[in-house]
Amino acid sequence: xxxxxxxxxxxxxxxxxxxxxxxxxxxxxxxxxxxxxxxxxxxxxxxxxxxxxxxxxxxxxxxxxxxxxxxxxxxxxxxxxxxxxxxxxxxxxxxxxxxxxxxxxxxxxxxxxxxxxxxxxxxxxxxxxxxxxxxxxxxxxxxxxxxxxxxxxxxxxxxxxxxxxxxxxxxxxxxxxxxxxxxxxxxxxxxxxxxxxxxxxxxxxxxxxxxxxxxxxxxxxxxxxxxxxxxxxxxxxxxxxxxxxxxxxxxxxxxxxxxxxxxxxxxxxxxxxxxxxxxxxxxxxxxxxxxxxxxxxxxxxxxxxxxxxxxxxxxxxxxxxxxxxxxxxxxxxxxxxxxxxxxxxxxxxxxxxxx
Amino acid sequence: xxxxxxxxxxxxxxxxxxxxxxxxxxxxxxxxxxxxxxxxxxxxxxxxxxxxxxxxxxxxxxxxxxxxxxxxxxxxxxxxxxxxxxxxxxxxxxxxxxxxxxxxxxxxxxxxxxxxxxxxxxxxxxxxxxxxxxxxxxxxxxxxxxxxxxxxxxxxxxxxxxxxxxxxxxxxxxxxxxxxxxxxxxxxxxxxxxxxxxxxxxxxxxxxxxxxxxxxxxxxxxxxxxxxxxxxxxxxxxxxxxxxxxxxxxxxxxxxxxxxxxxxxxxxxxxxxxxxxxxxxxxxxxxxxxxxxxxxxxxxxxxxxxxxxxxxxxxxxxxxxxxxxxxxxxxxxxxxxxxxxxxxxxxxxxxxxxxxxxxxxxxxxxxxxxxxxxxxxxxxxxxxxxxxxxxxxxxxxxxxxxxxxxxx
Numbered sequence: 005x006x007x008x009x010x011x012x013x014x015x016x017x018x019x020x021x022x023x024x025x026x027x028x029x030x031x032x033x034x035x036x037x038x039x040x041x042x043x044x045x046x047x048x049x050x051x052x053x054x055x056x057x058x059x060x061x062x063x064x065x066x067x068x069x070x071x072x073x074x075x076x077x078x079x080x081x082x083x084x085x086x087x088x089x090x091x092x093x094x095x096x097x098x099x100x101x102x103x104x105x106x107x108x109x110x111x112x113x114x115x116x117x118x119x120x121x122x123x124x125x126x127x128x129x130x131x132x133x134x135x136x137x138x139x140x141x142x143x144x145x146x147x148x149x150x151x152x153x154x155x156x157x158x159x160x161x162x163x164x165x166x167x168x169x170x171x172x173x174x175x176x177x178x179x180x181x182x183x184x185x186x187x188x189x190x191x192x193x194x195x196x197x198x199x200x201x202x203x204x205x206x207x208x209x210x211x212x213x214x215x216x217x218x219x220x221x222x223x224x225x226x227x228x229x230x231x232x233x234x235x236x237x238x239x240x241x242x243x244x245x246x247x248x249x250x251x252x253x254x255x256x257x258x259x260x261x262x263x264x265x266x267x268x269x270x271x272x273x274x275x276x277x278x279x280x281x282x283x284x285x286x287x288x289x290x291x292x293x294x295x296x297x298x299x300x301x302x303x304x305x306x307x308x309x310x311x312x313x314x315x316x317x318x319x320x321x322x323x324x325x326x327x328x329x330x331x332x333x334x335x336x337x338x339x340x341x342x343x344x345x346x347x348x349x350x351x352x353x354x355x356x357x358x359x
Numbered sequence: 360x361x362x363x364x365x366x367x368x369x370x371x372x373x374x375x376x377x378x379x380x381x382x383x384x385x386x387x388x389x390x391x392x393x394x395x396x397x398x399x400x401x402x403x404x405x406x407x408x409x410x411x412x413x414x415x416x417x418x419x420x421x422x423x424x425x426x427x428x429x430x431x432x433x434x435x436x437x438x439x440x441x442x443x444x445x446x447x448x449x450x451x452x453x454x455x456x457x458x459x460x461x462x463x464x465x466x467x468x469x470x471x472x473x474x475x476x477x478x479x480x481x482x483x484x485x486x487x488x489x490x491x492x493x494x495x496x497x498x499x500x501x502x503x504x505x506x507x508x509x510x511x512x513x514x515x516x517x518x519x520x521x522x523x524x525x526x527x528x529x530x531x532x533x534x535x536x537x538x539x540x541x542x543x544x545x546x547x548x549x550x551x552x553x554x555x556x557x558x559x560x561x562x563x564x565x566x567x568x569x570x571x572x573x574x575x576x577x578x579x580x581x582x583x584x585x586x587x588x589x590x591x592x593x594x595x596x597x598x599x600x601x602x603x604x605x606x607x608x609x610x611x612x613x614x615x616x617x618x619x620x621x622x623x624x625x626x627x628x629x630x631x632x633x634x635x636x637x638x639x640x641x642x643x644x645x646x647x648x649x650x651x652x653x654x655x656x657x658x659x660x661x662x663x664x665x666x667x668x669x670x671x672x673x674x675x676x677x678x679x680x681x682x683x684x685x686x687x688x689x690x691x692x693x694x695x696x697x698x699x700x701x702x703x704x705x706x707x708x709x710x711x712x713x714x715x716x717x718x719x720x721x722x723x724x725x726x727x728x729x730x731x732x733x734x735x736x737x738x739x740x741x742x743x744x745x746x747x748x749x750x751x752x753x754x755x756x757x758x759x760x761x762x763x764x765x766x767x
Binding site: 097126130131136138139140141143201 | 506507508509510511512516518519520525526527528529530533536537547567574729730731732733
């Protein structure tokens with residue numbers, strides 16, 4: 005099972021590192037400071053991902069009387085405890101369970117596992133995404149935010165581990181946002197809820213308990229469609245999102261021992277994605293590697309690769325590398341073989357740099 | 360049709376006055392006469408898990424003439440759309456409602472504009488009954504700026520926010536969960552209003568419909584599911600598509616009512632009953648037994664899966680406009696000439712609207728990119744650069760063409 009005690013501690017450290025404020029911007033590269041609102045640095049508490057999300061939901065329901073939360077088993081707190089306390093505080097009228105029915109103001113819907121989102125796919129893609137466009141702006145589904153835990157968890161198997169983000173990235177009209185850590189999750193989720201477009205928010209379930217970080221207690225938002233350079237480097241650009249970033253960070257540390265300086269970018273919003281930041285980084289390094297848990301064919305890495313080639317063809321020193329899940333259904337016992345591990349990424353970094 | 364004593368007495372008095380027809384048409388302020396008339400529906404209602412409402416419907420001359428005019432307008436509008444489509448002024452898909460007008464007009468008579476209606480793609484007439492204008496209809500069909508969705512929706516995507524008409528949906532059955540969601544919002548806001556979610560006999564077998572029905576029943580939502588059963592899902596007859604084509608019973612634990620959908624007064628009675636029921640007891644299903652004269656869409660002649668005799672048979676026996684015409688004439692509320700004049704007026708209105716719609720321009724090219732996301736966020740800014748570069752490219756191409764021509 006991935007994530008033994010040692011890894012948990014490393015993750016805590018990574019959480020702390022990722023949360024430190026970054027140096028000021030260099031040249032054209034846009035590096036976002038970690039929040040656009042004043043942050044009470046003296047008062048943040050160390051909490052994990054599901055608690056950060058829980059805080060965001062409390063704030064959302066408190067600040068907007070039109071907001072409400074629903075999904076399978078959310079009123080007792082949900083299978084991941086993200087909705088704990090909401091029903092007690094805001095009442096059954098605003099926080100309620102739904103029976104098994106993926107297909108159905110500020111609505112914050114929870115899909116229990118991203119693997120179950122497909123029955124709702126038609127409603128999300130054909131109705132929510134297109135309503136504003138086809139009604140000439142008379143109606144819209146902008147108040148809708150759908151939260152779903154996604155990604156591998158070590159033992160999830162076929163239907164508790166999937167990363168379906170690529171399906172939704174193909175739909176103009178919705179936004180897809182994936183946080184990497186508790187502090188990011190709270191700020192991004194509040195932005196998603198308040199964004200006037202329908203948003204699908206994928207939460208890396210592996211990090212619910214394992215990622216711990218100091219998260220400010222107050223209401224703050226992080227901007228959508230802005231990528232963040234979370235580690236600076238000069239030899240190769242790595243692009244990822246969600247839980248995969250912590251694996252990539254480990255690979256960057258390993259590569260540093262071999263004298264390779266890696267720049268790591270968290271995309272944060274997959275559509276509409278921040279092409280400028282990634283392009284600026286690739287223009288600096290000349291090499292790029294993309295990594296995600298979803299299967300490689302047709303994964304979102306393909307879109308990033310194609311766009312980078314279009315924009316930076318003459319600058320590239322090597323082909324765009326992708327280290328992703330295998331083209332198989334998400335396996336049970338074979339999970340360690342399927343996953344884009346630190347060593348696979350490290351090998352690809354070296355191959356790309358030595359091309 | 361059974362006539363009440365009141366109606367027969369008025370016809371006797373009309374007979375006495377017959378020698379002076381011109382004077383009568385002046386004196387009889389038929390368009391505002393609200394003297395009640397009681398009419399019986401063509402057939403009694405059949406019910407499931409509830410008590411059927413009475414066959415006797417209260418109406419008045421004003422309402423009957425509104426029905427006649429409204430349905431004549433819808434009929435003329437749909438036939439004009441047929442011609443426009445064949446003239447290639449309307450492109451894409453076009454699903455016509457002629458034959459089913461009674462459902463739209465009867466429903467509207469029973470409810471207010473605060474109640475919501477959501478339907479599928481056969482939505483032109485429902486849009487009009489919700490207050491949409493002919494200009495908006497024809498402009499939208501032809502993809503012009505004056506259309507109700509600014510020319511971006513087309514035939515299947517008519518919407519009217521100020522009268523709570525939620526359209527206009529291309530995906531079969533997808534509007535039903537949305538309709539139940541609207542009912543949820545109404546209950547949440549304690550509006551005392553209801554939602555009518557319309558669907559066809561084809562969509563009646565969709566899974567999402569039953570999911571939505573379950574939640575509506577569980578939470579007592581004021582949702583009225585209306586199955587417009589025109590007996591053919593595209594080219595598939597109902598007995599080939601459904602094990603049980605008794606759609607009003609398909610709700611099982613949800614009550615249902617079967618209604619003659621070609622009788623506007625029966626539709627009105629049923630919708631009134633359904634609204635009262637839904638506000639007290641939660642969802643109810645109405646099955647409107649209706650018929651479409653056209654095929655499923657303009658690419659379907661409508662005669663490969665049903666006989667022409669069947670179509671003409673329904674037209675002769677059950678046409679909704681003819682029913683109201685007979686009712687008006689037998690109660691002596693207007694003369695045949697007056698009714699024909701109304702039809703002529705309606706024809707002119709439709710022609711004028713078409714002429715006006717043709718003047719309306721196509722949407723600006725920049726509209727291709729507007730409203731994908733809420734304004735100012737997302738795609739528009741980035742896309743402008745692409746579009747600018749496209750226009751620069753077009754300019755360069757045309758410029759170089761001109762250069763080539765000069766050389767040649």
